[in-house]
Amino acid sequence: MAQKSNILINTYEQGPDKEQAVHKLSNSLAGELPTRNHDTEDLLKQHYQNIHHIEDCEKDTKTTWAKQIVIPIAYAPCVTPLDQLNQISLSDLKVETHHRGSFITATTITLPYNFSSTVTIIQEVSTVTAVLVLGFQDDTISPLPQNSTVAIKEPYVQLNENSDYVIRVDHPSDIAVLRGDDPAVSMIMQFVAEKKDIKPVEWRSEGDRAFLEGKYSSAIECYTQAIDASLPLEETIFTQDAYRKRAFANLLAHRYQAAKVDSLSACSGTALDAKAYFTAGRACYSLRSYSESKSYLEKSLELEPTDIKARKELNRILIRLDEQENGNYDFAQMIREQESKIWLDHADFTANVEVGMTEKSGRGLFTTKDIAAGEILMSEKAFCLPDKYTGDGPSDTVLFNLNNNSRTPKAAQPALFRKLVQELYHNPQLCKDFFDLDGGEYVRNGKEGDIIDGVPIVDAFLVECIRLKNCFSAPRLSRNLLKRDCPEVETHLTTATWLRASYTNHSCVPNCGRAFIGDMMIVRALHALPKGTEITHQYIAPDASTLFRRKGFPTNWGFECACRLCSGERESPDTIHTKRTDLAKKIKKEALKMAPTSKIPIANIRTVERMMRKLEDLHERSVYANLPRLTLVHPSIWLMEVYRFSKNYTKMVRYAIEVLKNFGFGDNIVDIDNNNFSMKWEGGIVNTEAFNSLVIAAEGYDMLGKSVLAEGCRAAAKRMFLVLAGSEVGIERFLPA
């Protein structure tokens, strides 16, 4: 975090360099008891100074204060239940040691500090105090309120120059918190203090009161007490009522699995079951189990056929089922929906693909039937997507990972990491599918997602490894990236995870394309794909230089790309690649520095044309006959634009077609003699620039009176638009007739 000279240094915002230095020092003292130079008063003073510092920063609207989240060197989460661990004291804790087999308990004695990480001061009964740092955060609750009791499993201690040492917790399952501000806890305490013998009906009334006040977790706790305190046989009606009420409280508290189980426990074979089935149906809908949801809604309607709400709910489920089973989506409605929210209410359609083993790339996705060009391969709702769409400006949060010395450039990446940890911790049923994804070389403990002490084991370091390998950058509406002459659009990106799509392997010349509408990803085939074909997409748009690409894939994803472009280009010697790349750079530096306008001197245009021919000559026919020639793409786009400005339609069309050739759509796209336009889709790279070239080529052929060729371009552009935007909705604004 940048520091201002007139305010105190914030000792909780050390930044990655300091953290790394302290880590080294800490390691050199591993296993020793830390020297205690700071007493409780010092720690408290420092803590509140840091809190005030953050408050000052937040008031300062002129400066951007970036959060610097540091992921320390990885360590495994505790997988032992609390009752099998031995309690130790804060004074037993040793530096740079994971106290395996042990736990500590203490009370938080300060308000939490909350910026790059959450920090508080904890105290033992024996009055020993220590600083506690949480490496994860939770937007759903304010972290670690004062007067909470914490139990920290297998605590890990790091040396710290400002506070002697800190206890660091990075896995949410390593800490249990009895929150000092939990209404359920305090209410039950008060209730218990006033009365000794509490009857089940009294618990239920307290539950009703809490429910009406919107305190759902308190209500759930009271209904649980009511159920537990009621007698097994005599109170059947009473307990069923309490289950029904707890089901509804669980539903509103987003605990859908519990809501479903409670609803079914509430069923008694009477007309009251209509309500229970309705709640079970809604819970299943939220769990995205639409067939099960339908069966409960039908049961509810059998008991109460005139219930309008249930009828409406059933209709909504039928729409989801049509999406899920047939891939029938109302895209216009979806696009309207994303204007007001990013998390959309739609089902996944994945029937056209299945996970299988590839020869060299681990698991991959394969088609389950013959697929036509443009057909939907799959459509999927994001597993986790943070609402952080940003451009290229400086990021307000940076994530440093000391395990690979990496630094994230965009704020959505740390936001996704934190949201993933939070979602997995609160929704254990999601763990299995998420932890099945590729996490690279990270050594797993094999208990990820297992429930221990009532919560799932969430290994935050593994979550980050999986995030790195499987996240996608996504605009809010892909259509907006095709923004030529369409100024209203916003092209910021976020980073998110889609589960099924994560099994797709990379190719620089892929056979499918993805598009986003809100948090829905729509994947379509670029050309016909027979049953059993492995589908591939581009992890990133390929850099024009093959030598550069060759280095990037092993570093970022741990593989060497052997797609037809990368392996084809290996046939050309590195010396020629270097010549090509150098010349492409020279063209860019000397000639393309001027944005294309009508005022470009003719001499400059000639220079670019001359250099471009030279660059073309550097492409061996034997290697590039059927391959994209990516270093030529930019000069050809520049020339197309320049001739567009000067209204030289013949040359504009010529260079538009060159762009398509250079993207790999074939050498004979236009057959002037036979008035025929046809592209070789297999082997071509579909992207915004290719789409724009088709739009410009159509415009040029129109101006030249060649309407058949113009129509050919439009038909191809339409096909690209479908893949790039996810649907044809709004195409008329991007592709004028």
Ligand SMILES: C[S@@+](CC[C@H](N)C(=O)[O-])C[C@H]1O[C@@H](n2cnc3c(N)ncnc32)[C@H](O)[C@@H]1O
């Ligand atoms: C998002 S995952 C794709 C699914 C993965 N193959 C699996 O088994 O779960 C990304 C990882 O798949 C592998 N991979 C993807 N594309 C590949 C390719 N073209 N060649 C070799 N390995 C590839 C790499 O290990 C990469 O880090």
